[in-house]
Amino acid sequence: METRELQTQRRTGEEAKKQADKVLDDGLKRAKEVCKEAKKQADIVYKEAKKLAVDKATKKEADKAHKAALKEAEKLREAIESEIWVVWHASWDQRAEDLAKAVSKSDERIERAEKIYEEAREKADTAHEEAKKLADDKVARKEAAEAHKEALKEADKIRKEAQK
Numbered sequence: 764m765e766t767r768e769l770q771t772q773r774r775t776g777e778e779a780k781k782q783a784d785k786v787l788d789d790g791l792k793r794a795k796e797v798c799k800e801a802k803k804q805a806d807i808v809y810k811e812a813k814k815l816a817v818d819k820a821t822k823k824e825a826d827k828a829h830k831a832a833l834k835e836a837e838k839l840r841e842a843i844e845s846e847i848w849v850v851w852h853a854s855w856d857q858r859a860e861d862l863a864k865a866v867s868k869s870d871e872r873i874e875r876a877e878k879i880y881e882e883a884r885e886k887a888d889t890a891h892e893e894a895k896k897l898a899d900d901k902v903a904r905k906e907a908a909e910a911h912k913e914a915l916k917e918a919d920k921i922r923k924e925a926q927k
Contacts, residue, residue: 766872772865776858783854790847798840805832876925883918887911 809829816822891914894907 766869769865769869772862776862779854779858783851783858787847787851791844794840794843794847797843798836801836801839802833805829805836808832872925876922879925880918880922883921884915887914887918890914 806829809825809832812825812828813822816825888911891907891911894910895904898904898907
């Protein structure tokens with residue numbers, strides 16, 4: 764059984780998860796695009812450097828610089844993705860913490876409602892037993908039974924209301 768507050772918290776958490784997942788997906792796509800663009804720029808520079816290179820050593824240096832630029836593009840992508848995942852995990856942890864608090868609060872309300880119900884039921888039973896002892900005739904006993912029944916209904920109603 765869940766209270767309304769817990770149900771609301773679950774729905775809010777699900778919506779937050781959808782939003783966080785969308786931000787994650789968008790961020791990962793952007794990281795790939797940044798990497799792709801950086802590689803593209805590195806290729807352009809490399810082609811121009813190769814055209815301008817007059818000897819083997821210069822071409823070799825251009826090759827080395829191109830490889831380094833490609834590695835840096837990958838490192839940039841990885842760094843961006845790493846940050847995106849850190850943010851996503853922090854969001855997930857916060858949702859989990861919020862849900863745990865809501866579950867705990869819901870459980871406490873339900874437990875408190877059950878305790879109140881049991882106390883009300885015991886009082887109704889006690890009052891019913893006393894009324895039966897004091898009742899002189901069948902009508903009085905019947906009225907005591909009806910009063911007991913109504914007291915139990917009221918206790919149950921209070922319990923259900925407290926658990927919402």
